Amino acid sequence: MSQDRMLLKRDIKEKKELVNIEMDRFLPRKDEYPKQIHKAIRHTLFAGGKRLRPYLLLHTYQLFGIETDKILPVAAALEMLHTYTLIHDDLPDIDNDDYRRGKKTCHVLYGADIALLAGDALLINAIESINNAEINDKLKLLLLREFCQETGHRGLIAGQMVDIESEGKNIDEKTLNYIHKNKTGRLINLAIRFGCILGKASEADTENMRIFGEKIGLAFQIIDDILDIEGDQETLGKSPGKDNQQKKATYPSINGLEESRTKAEKLIEDARARLERYGEKAIYLDHLAEFLLTRKY
Ligand code: IPE
Ligand code: IPE
Ligand code: MG
Ligand code: MG
Ligand code: MG
Numbered sequence: 001m002s003q004d005r006m007l008l009k010r011d012i013k014e015k016k017e018l019v020n021i022e023m024d025r026f027l028p029r030k031d032e033y034p035k036q037i038h039k040a041i042r043h044t045l046f047a048g049g050k051r052l053r054p055y056l057l058l059h060t061y062q063l064f065g066i067e068t069d070k071i072l073p074v075a076a077a078l079e080m081l082h083t084y085t086l087i088h089d090d091l092p093d094i095d096n097d098d099y100r101r102g103k104k105t106c107h108v109l110y111g112a113d114i115a116l117l118a119g120d121a122l123l124i125n126a127i128e129s130i131n132n133a134e135i136n137d138k139l140k141l142l143l144l145r146e147f148c149q150e151t152g153h154r155g156l157i158a159g160q161m162v163d164i165e166s167e168g169k170n171i172d173e174k175t176l177n178y179i180h181k182n183k184t185g186r187l188i189n190l191a192i193r194f195g196c197i198l199g200k201a202s203e204a205d206t207e208n209m210r211i212f213g214e215k216i217g218l219a220f221q222i223i224d225d226i227l228d229i230e231g232d233q234e235t236l237g238k239s240p241g242k243d244n245q246q247k248k249a250t251y252p253s254i255n256g257l258e259e260s261r262t263k264a265e266k267l268i269e270d271a272r273a274r275l276e277r278y279g280e281k282a283i284y285l286d287h288l289a290e291f292l293l294t295r296k297y
Contacts, residue, residue: 004287005287007283007284007287008284008287008288008291011284012050012051012055015051015054015055015058016051016055018072018075019051019054019072019075019076019079020046020051022072022073022075022076023045023046023076023079023080024046026073026076026125026128026129026132027041027042027045027125030042036110036114037114037117037118037121039110040106040109040110040114040115040117040118041118041121041122041125043103043106043109043110044083044086044087044100044101044103044105044106044118045079045080045083045122047100047101047102047103048101048102048103048237049079049082049083049101050297051079052188052220052288053078053079053081053082053187053188053190053191054075054076054078054079054191055288056188056191056192056195056213056285056288057071057074057075057078057191057192057194057195057198058071058075058195059195059282059284059285059288060191060192060194060195060196060199060209060285061194061195061198061199062195062199062281063195063199063201063205063209063278063281063282063285064195064196064199064200064201064205065198065199065200070133070134070135071133071135071194071198072133073129073130073132073133074129074130074133074135074143074194074198076129077125077126077127077129077130078126078187078190078191078194080122080123080125080126080129081122081123081126081147081151081187082187083122084119084120084121084122084123084126085119085156085160085187086100086101087100087105087106087107087115087118087119087122088115088116088119089160090105090106090107090115091107091112091115091116092107092112093112094160094164095242095246096246097238097239097242098239099233099237099238099239100237100238101237101238102234102237103237106118106119126147127144127147130143130144130147131144135198139197139198142197143194143197143198146190146193146194146197147190150186150187150189150190150193151186151187151190155182155186156182156183156186156187158178158182159178159179159180159181159182159183159184159185159186160182160183162175162178162179162182163179163183163248163249166179166248166249167246167247167248167249168247169249171249171254173254173255175249176249176250176251176254177218179249180217180218180221180222180251181214181217181218183221184217184220184221184224185213185214185217185218185221186217188213188216188217188220189210189213189214189217191213192209192210192212192213193206193210193213195209196209208274208277209274211271211274212271212274212275212285215267215268215270215271215274216267216268216271216289216292218267219263219264219267219268219271219292219293220292221251222251222260222261222263222264222267223264223292223293223295225243225250225251225252225253225260226251226252226257226260226261226264227240227295227296227297228240228241228242228243228244228250229241229243229244229252229257230257231296231297235296235297236296236297237297251263264293265293268289268290268292268293271289272286272289272290275289
């Protein structure tokens with residue numbers, strides 16, 4: 001393994017632990033009444049996961065700011081928010097998936113009723129965790145406004161909506177981009193936007209990082225679509241072949257595998273060019289962008 005890869009791996013592990021500790025501290029204990037809901041929440045949240053969105057927030061913030069400890073509750077909020085979307089996405093009425101993060105999905109273990117509530121709770125927890133952060137009220141309001149915009153029915157929910165209604169249909173690339181941009185891009189965008197707001201980045205830097213986020217967000221979902229075809233269950237931690245089974249509109253289903261990979265490569269190359277102006281400070285974001293292309297899970 002190259003030294004760069006080792007550096008990235010160690011840094012990802014460190015940040016993951018910080019975020020896990022923050023979420024563990026925030027959440028009720030497993031045995032608190034009513035037990036089943038707390039168990040269900042913790043099951044999917046701590047089953048694994050790359051913690052990509054907190055990582056993006058922390059490193060975008062570190063381009064501009066220094067007090068990382070203060071923003072950990074916001075990083076934890078992003079992961080709880082993301083995990084809510086996964087629990088609901090896996091439900092029988094949406095993607096009907098049995099595996100997630102290498103374990104049985106929340107509804108398989110606890111039932112769809114409890115999984116629905118666990119997702120709801122995580123969404124609310126995310127808001128509460130942002131509110132608990134020791135940052136000034138004006139910044140909090142800005143974060144919450146962005147939160148609603150990105151995750152609401154004109155954001156992530158819209159992406160999930162069109163994803164569902166496009167199953168089994170021949171859609172054009174414009175619609176596919178709409179799905180990916182919203183269902184996946186919005187949360188990645190939110191992580192980066194939070195980093196810029198908290199780090200008080202200039203308008204020019206915020207715009208530059210928005211473009212970085214837009215590019216890695218689309219590349220991320222293209223690779224997710226490719227991994228659904230090429231990945232193996234053990235490494236991936238979720239069942240491959242599901243997109244084809246459910247006749248999902250994906251990049252490879254419209255453009256083929258080779259063109260999809262070339263598109264992802266180009267997006268990552270363009271994204272990395274956006275980091276050049278930050279020099280050494282952006283080294284981890286740069287490694288991460290590269291990892292998004294080569295990842296197997
Ligand atoms: C999976 O996201 C859902 C998509 C948006 C494609 P991740 O691949 O980041 O999932 P975890 O958090 O690592 O499990
Ligand atoms: C999930 O997209 C996007 C959200 C959860 C918002 P996918 O349905 O492609 O994600 P996986 O493949 O189940 O992780
Ligand atoms: Mg889905
Ligand atoms: Mg899914
Ligand atoms: Mg997928």
